[in-house]
Amino acid sequence: MIHIMENKIEMCIMCGDEPVHIQKRHLGLSCWNKIRDNGGLPPLPRKSEKESRENRKKNLIKKYGFGIIMDFDDLNHRPFWNLVDVGNKHGFTREYARQIYKVLYGKAYGKAKVRKTSNRIRSEKSIACTHDPRRKFAEYKRNGSNIWKSALSEKMFFDECEKRGLVSEILCNSEIDLKVSGYFIDVKSSFTPAKPKGAVTPFRHFRISRKQKEKCDFLACYHSGEKAFFIIPKKEFPKSFKLYISEVKTNHYSSKNRYWQYRNAWHQLAHHRGIGG
Numbered sequence: 001m002i003h004i005m006e007n008k009i010e011m012c013i014m015c016g017d018e019p020v021h022i023q024k025r026h027l028g029l030s031c032w033n034k035i036r037d038n039g040g041l042p043p044l045p046r047k048s049e050k051e052s053r054e055n056r057k058k059n060l061i062k063k064y065g066f067g068i069i070m071d072f073d074d075l076n077h078r079p080f081w082n083l084v085d086v087g088n089k090h091g092f093t094r095e096y097a098r099q100i101y102k103v104l105y106g107k108a109y110g111k112a113k114v115r116k117t118s119n120r121i122r123s124e125k126s127i128a129c130t131h132d133p134r135r136k137f138a139e140y141k142r143n144g145s146n147i148w149k150s151a152l153s154e155k156m157f158f159d160e161c162e163k164r165g166l167v168s169e170i171l172c173n174s175e176i177d178l179k180v181s182g183y184f185i186d187v188k189s190s191f192t193p194a195k196p197k198g199a200v201t202p203f204r205h206f207r208i209s210r211k212q213k214e215k216c217d218f219l220a221c222y223h224s225g226e227k228a229f230f231i232i233p234k235k236e237f238p239k240s241f242k243l244y245i246s247e248v249k250t251n252h253y254s255s256k257n258r259y260w261q262y263r264n265a266w267h268q269l270a271h272h273r274g275i276g277g
Contacts, residue, residue, distance in 0.1 A: 056103045064090050072104055076112055083109060132170055133158060133177070133187075153189035153222040154178075157229060166269055175211045181272045183217040191224040193247045202247040203256045213237055218268065221245060221259075231265045 010026070012018040014035075018028025027035070060068055071086050083097040101109045133154030136147065154177055161168040161180050169179040178185045186208075193202035206221050219237070221230040225247055232243075236259065246256040262268075 053103055053106065060100065060103075068100075069104070072101060075101070075109070076116070082113070132172065149191055150187075150189055154187045156222065157185075157187045157220050160229070160266075161269070164266060166266075167272070175209060176215055181269045183269060184215055185218045185220050185269075186212045186216045187220045187222065188243075189222040189224070190245075193225065201250070201256075204245045204247065206243040206245070208237070208241045208243060210241065213241065219243070223263075226263065228264050230259050230262050231268055232259055232262050233268065236262070 010020045012020055012028035012031050013026045014031040015028060018030060020026055020028060057069070068086075068090055071089060075081050075083070075086060083094045083101070087094050087097040098109055101112075105112075133151045136151035137155045158168055158170065158178060161178075166180050167182075171177065171179055171184075175186075176184045177187045188206040188208070190204035190206055194205050195202040204221070204223055204225070206219070208216075208219065212219075216237075217234050219230075219232045221232060221243065222228075223230060223245060230245060237243075243259075244256045245259050249260045250257055
């Protein structure tokens with residue numbers, strides 16, 4: 001660090017030839033080293049690692065607010081809260097979130113993640129189920145795989161049900177995903193429109209298994225273009241095991257356009273299903 005005084009570079013008081021760049025000293029580097037080697041001066045004081053972390057913590061609070069400290073504390077306790085979630089909330093990358101975690105706690109996040117996973121599996125039987133969308137969403141890599149996309153849509157539907165106050169239950173070891181207000185619901189998703197050769201307009205394609213078609217009361221089809229769920233009742237299920245929804249709504253009637261009346265039709269799940277209903 002070069003000291004500049006009155007627009008002039010400060011020179012070493014010992015030799016007068018070297019510019020001063022040793023912090024809090026009026027000596028050049030070579031002069032400082034000579035005196036230090038002869039035992040004339042102690043080494044420059046360095047801040048402890050704890051003091052350095054405290055300073056960085058203060059800078060983080062100044063930049064992002066105290067909420068960022070609370071979010072990183074939640075990271076150690078909330079089972080499905082991860083670095084990406086914290087980064088998305090505050091507008092920085094997962095790598096930067098990892099660096100902040102190490103600054104705040106003096107250790108890597110990996111050990112905390114392993115501990116959270118083991119505690120979750122031990123304490124919550126339902127969440128330990130391999131079919132739980134929250135677990136699949138949290139543990140599968142975000143690489144655009146079909147498993148992760150499916151888990152994403154299921155988790156979105158489950159979270160929306162909880163947000164709306166609907167009684168929801170995740171059905172493990174079953175081909176049906178959820179039970180909401182007493183209704184059996186399977187969640188389907190389509191993230192890419194299809195337009196085969198000869199088709200007039202693009203559409204979304206959803207597949208149904210035979211057991212799902214027999215047991216489900218509703219299909220919740222996530223249309224990524226609309227960012228909405230089409231909650232389709234059993235009476236509207238197609239005769240085949242394929243369901244098509246048009247990419248955009250049009251005025252003319254067609255098999256691909258008939259389901260738009262069920263876009264975000266959450267009111268169908270507002271009343272609990274009666275016994276034997």
